[in-house]
Amino acid sequence: MEKLIGAAVIGQSGGPTAAINATLAGVIRASLSESGRGAITTLYGMRNGIEGLLDGRLIDLSAAFRTPEGGADEEKLALLSQTPAAVLGSCRKKLPDPAKDPAFFENILRIFEEKNIRYFFYIGGNDSMDTVDKLSAYIATTDYALRVVGLPKTIDNDLPGTDHSPGYGSAAKLIATEVQEIVRDCAVYTVPAVTIVEIMGRDAGWLTAAAALPRITGGAAPDFVYLPEAVFSTQAFLADLRAAFEKKPNLVVAVSEGIRTENGTYIGESEQSGSVDVFGHKYLAGAAKTLEHIVKHEFGCKVRSIELSLPQRCGAHCASLTDLTEAAAAGAAGLEAAILGASGCMIAIIRASEEDGYSVSFETADVRKIANKERRVPAEFITERGNNVTDVCLEYILPLVRGEAPVTMRDGIPVHFTFD
Amino acid sequence: MEKLIGAAVIGQSGGPTAAINATLAGVIRASLSESGRGAITTLYGMRNGIEGLLDGRLIDLSAAFRTPEGGADEEKLALLSQTPAAVLGSCRKKLPDPAKDPAFFENILRIFEEKNIRYFFYIGGNDSMDTVDKLSAYIATTDYALRVVGLPKTIDNDLPGTDHSPGYGSAAKLIATEVQEIVRDCAVYTVPAVTIVEIMGRDAGWLTAAAALPRITGGAAPDFVYLPEAVFSTQAFLADLRAAFEKKPNLVVAVSEGIRTENGTYIGESEQSGSVDVFGHKYLAGAAKTLEHIVKHEFGCKVRSIELSLPQRCGAHCASLTDLTEAAAAGAAGLEAAILGASGCMIAIIRASEEDGYSVSFETADVRKIANKERRVPAEFITERGNNVTDVCLEYILPLVRGEAPVTMRDGIPVHFTFD
Numbered sequence A, B: 001m002e003k004l005i006g007a008a009v010i011g012q013s014g015g016p017t018a019a020i021n022a023t024l025a026g027v028i029r030a031s032l033s034e035s036g037r038g039a040i041t042t043l044y045g046m047r048n049g050i051e052g053l054l055d056g057r058l059i060d061l062s063a064a065f066r067t068p069e070g071g072a073d074e075e076k077l078a079l080l081s082q083t084p085a086a087v088l089g090s091c092r093k094k095l096p097d098p099a100k101d102p103a104f105f106e107n108i109l110r111i112f113e114e115k116n117i118r119y120f121f122y123i124g125g126n127d128s129m130d131t132v133d134k135l136s137a138y139i140a141t142t143d144y145a146l147r148v149v150g151l152p153k154t155i156d157n158d159l160p161g162t163d164h165s166p167g168y169g170s171a172a173k174l175i176a177t178e179v180q181e182i183v184r185d186c187a188v189y190t191v192p193a194v195t196i197v198e199i200m201g202r203d204a205g206w207l208t209a210a211a212a213l214p215r216i217t218g219g220a221a222p223d224f225v226y227l228p229e230a231v232f233s234t235q236a237f238l239a240d241l242r243a244a245f246e247k248k249p250n251l252v253v254a255v256s257e258g259i260r261t262e263n264g265t266y267i268g269e270s271e272q273s274g275s276v277d278v279f280g281h282k283y284l285a286g287a288a289k290t291l292e293h294i295v296k297h298e299f300g301c302k303v304r305s306i307e308l309s310l311p312q313r314c315g316a317h318c319a320s321l322t323d324l325t326e327a328a329a330a331g332a333a334g335l336e337a338a339i340l341g342a343s344g345c346m347i348a349i350i351r352a353s354e355e356d357g358y359s360v361s362f363e364t365a366d367v368r369k370i371a372n373k374e375r376r377v378p379a380e381f382i383t384e385r386g387n388n389v390t391d392v393c394l395e396y397i398l399p400l401v402r403g404e405a406p407v408t409m410r411d412g413i414p415v416h417f418t419f420d
Helices: A020-031 A034-039 A050-054 A061-065 A074-081 A102-115 A126-140 A168-186 A206-210 A234-245 A287-299 A321-339 A391-401 B020-031 B050-054 B061-065 B074-081 B102-115 B126-139 B168-186 B206-210 B234-245 B287-299 B321-339 B391-401
Strands: A006-012 A040-046 A058-060 A117-124 A147-152 A193-199 A224-226 A250-256 A302-307 A345-351 A360-366 B006-012 B040-046 B058-060 B117-124 B147-152 B193-199 B224-226 B250-256 B302-307 B345-351 B360-366
Touching (some): A006 A020, A006 A050, A020 A034, A020 A061, A020 A117, A020 A321, A034 A040, A034 A321, A040 A050, A050 A102, A074 A321, A102 A117, A102 A126, A117 A126, A147 A321, A168 A193, A168 A206, A168 A250, A168 A321, A193 A287, A206 A224, A206 A250, A206 A391, A234 A250, A234 A287, A250 A287, A321 A360, A321 A391, B006 B020, B006 B050, B020 B040, B020 B061, B020 B074, B020 B117, B020 B321, B040 B050, B040 B061, B061 B074, B102 B126, B117 B126, B117 B321, B126 B147, B168 B193, B168 B206, B168 B250, B168 B321, B168 B391, B193 B287, B206 B250, B206 B391, B224 B234, B234 B250, B250 B287, B287 B302, B321 B345, B321 B360, B321 B391
Parallel strands (some): A006 A040, A006 A117, A117 A147, A147 A345, A193 A302, A224 A250, B006 B040, B006 B117, B117 B147, B193 B250, B224 B250
Antiparallel strands (some): A040 A058, B345 B360
């Protein structure tokens, strides 16, 4: 493969995570290494993903992170890595079909030519890989040399072609940690009570499964865990609670926001959740809130619903060291692969055989097999009754939450990196 | 004061916090010290507070935490300190008036006599201090020698007579940390959006005020902060948002669950929040959810409401080292004060003059001046427009969140202490 020298652009796309900036840091570090500098003249960051490329909002990351000696400013990179969300900003733009709207891509090509951009990195999930796929498909129809590489990022862990995705481990660690704290909190009173914790993951239950992790670390886990991959039956759920009440007064249940009935209706969208707000608009109450009302009606006991909400995906203060380390390594692997000629691919994480303990390596995977596809929790990870996850599932997740990422604090509050 | 030798009981009461077990650890450690052992023959823990005393559910804490050499098992105490909620269990029992129901207190007296209990420690907030008050008032009418000491605990920071209360610093740290992460998360997109974060504190806004802490540490804070101490006007709130939208597209607002209108109606209980659930029951939507609908109706933009909920009060993984250290010291101070003769009091934290930096000492305060009373955020801590807190307020809070309490982990998940 011919050596390609020129500028590079990188963007962050889709939902924020605690690890997406660590991947950016990995790419920046690698671009300022000896081999990186041999190919990449300048690394630009796109503000708000592809949107920033289109309207010229680029930031010179090489200049921002280069030391006077020409290497990478490790102190700045460490701050960047511990910063949640997406420091470049994000977007949710879906690119048009290159065959139907070539003008859109011709415009991008002009921008590439103008700045001699030869490398395009995009950190994101399923939708972002669609951007990688379309851009690399279009470029293949031109004689412009550009290498397009996707870097995986999703708290949902639903990207196919990779053992797991950066961002998931940290979200899983926060969920396991906070749900265990909730279980402790709810156990202090003797009055019958049910606490329902709603966890992100509309179609894939990976995040909800993580709530059960303390079960295999000697800690406290929810009594029941319901994933979208198992059909949710309100009757079976109430029967589960009734049986559990025979043994203890305080029950904690973890549910995915995406749990649905046999006919595919989301619990949070079912008629049972139909409320009307002050303006007369019907609104959807969410899975946990809907179940709160059902359980209260059935048992008449104290019921509380909790949505873990945004803190799940931006909990950098509780990030997994394994996750952030892999996130940065995936970024570096992407840059190195691109320099060696890879394009139209996503960096995938390969887990080594468990017999030698947990370790990973990185490969390139064809992005056409990844874009717009989802990897869901397999049947063997869910108990037969569909009301919990199996130990095999937890053994898959556990290595991903190991280790605590160091956090620089100022006066007791985490310090975040910004360009401002 | 005559030296009093006998057993002691300790209970935890009211809502869980991240620091209540640290106070318990402080009492246990002090009871096993040389001076402690000289007065206290056995330290019993009441399961579920006064309820466990009444029905004989006592646990021998001296035996549970004593090393073979007779000292305190520091490893166990460290685990206890990092465990959230209330390891002895809690209760919300209000004692009767001793004058009206002497039989209730005579029953307790018999239990004390039976086990030669001479010291009574109760860790809790305003309601729990009512128990301390009533019990010491009753005992004063008998010739039984018992010393009754309250140990402060409340995330709400609303106990009078003390500069602040153990439990508040850790909750404040978690709130500041997670709200800052939410602010970062919400800033990644360019579309107009409002995120409303609801924080605990029905009558006192101390917890909500903590959301603004990153403003003085160089971080990112919410655009507006509304406390229950300032009258909430929906029109003024919408005007605040409208003005802020002129400058940036993404707004984050922190509101106390207890914000209320001029006539005292809670926003979450106002007619504006009136929704009906599937069973036709009217339910209260909470302050943030109510405001979500109002803002959506007014601006038509993306609006999200987030209740930080239980994780605020049990976030031991993000505990303040200052808070846990003071919590344990308050426990030890209570035990030492009781041995020296104190009774009918609560341990209060006294803040030293700020000129020499932050430091505290402990005193006893008359529990009759504390029980059932609340300390609210003073006017000088709130901006004139009532839509934020002042720097003076943040300078009061900041020392309380400083330092990170160490957490022993197992496979990436915090380890908690239990008696099981």
